[in-house]
Amino acid sequence: MYNHLSGKLIEKNPASLIIECQGIGFFVNISLHTYSKISDEEACKIYTHVQITEDAHTLFGFAEEEERKLFRHLISVSGIGCNTARVMLSNMNPSEIQECIVNEQVQKLRAIKGIGEKTAARVILELKDKLKKDGITPSVQSHLKVKDEAMSALVTLGFSRNAVDRTLESILKTKGAELSVEDIIRQALKSL
Numbered sequence: 001m002y003n004h005l006s007g008k009l010i011e012k013n014p015a016s017l018i019i020e021c022q023g024i025g026f027f028v029n030i031s032l033h034t035y036s037k038i039s040d041e042e043a044c045k046i047y048t049h050v051q052i053t054e055d056a057h058t059l060f061g062f063a064e065e066e067e068r069k070l071f072r073h074l075i076s077v078s079g080i081g082c083n084t085a086r087v088m089l090s091n092m093n094p095s096e097i098q099e100c101i102v103n104e105q106v107q108k109l110r111a112i113k114g115i116g117e118k119t120a121a122r123v124i125l126e127l128k129d130k131l132k133k134d135g136i137t138p139s140v141q142s143h144l145k146v147k148d149e150a151m152s153a154l155v156t157l158g159f160s161r162n163a164v165d166r167t168l169e170s171i172l173k174t175k176g177a178e179l180s181v182e183d184i185i186r187q188a189l190k191s192l
């Protein structure tokens with residue numbers, strides 16, 4: 001319905017904005033991410049999403065088109081409404097949420113208020129492929145960097161490269177995205 005609003009920023013709060021466009025003041029619900037991105041300057045442009053229900057027409061605003069796109073992906077998941085999606089975007093920035101979904105980090109998503117285990121799993125199941133189509137890929141480079149650092153440390157300690165490689169692969173498959181290099185080395189030392 002509305003793609004964006006461009007006008008004078010009248011009021012800015014962590015949860016909402018009031019933008020005046022051609023004499024009309026629009027009340028726009030925002031996430032903390034958007035709040036941090038919008039400057040206090042008078043001129044303001046905000047990308048919008050309109051939710052129409054029986055009793056209200058509600059505007060949601062985003063500082064960046066990418067955040068709005070992720071918001072729309074999130075509300076397409078059964079059990080995630082506009083307010084829950086806004087809470088998610090207030091708890092993590094869009095790239096962190098995308099990374100959690102693509103890397104299947106259920107525990108990080110569960111840490112967000114209102115997101116349980118089943119909802120987190122459903123979000124990952126329904127959005128992982130969509131986000132990959134959009135060009136969001138798992139952080140393979142950081143995965144390889146962590147593995148290389150752990151490999152180097154363990155080989156220096158005297159373990160064989162082949163044994164270390166098998167052990168690290170096993171650890172990284174199960175919970176590698178959640179562990180630091182030090183944690184991975186500790187886990188590997190228990191297994192070697």
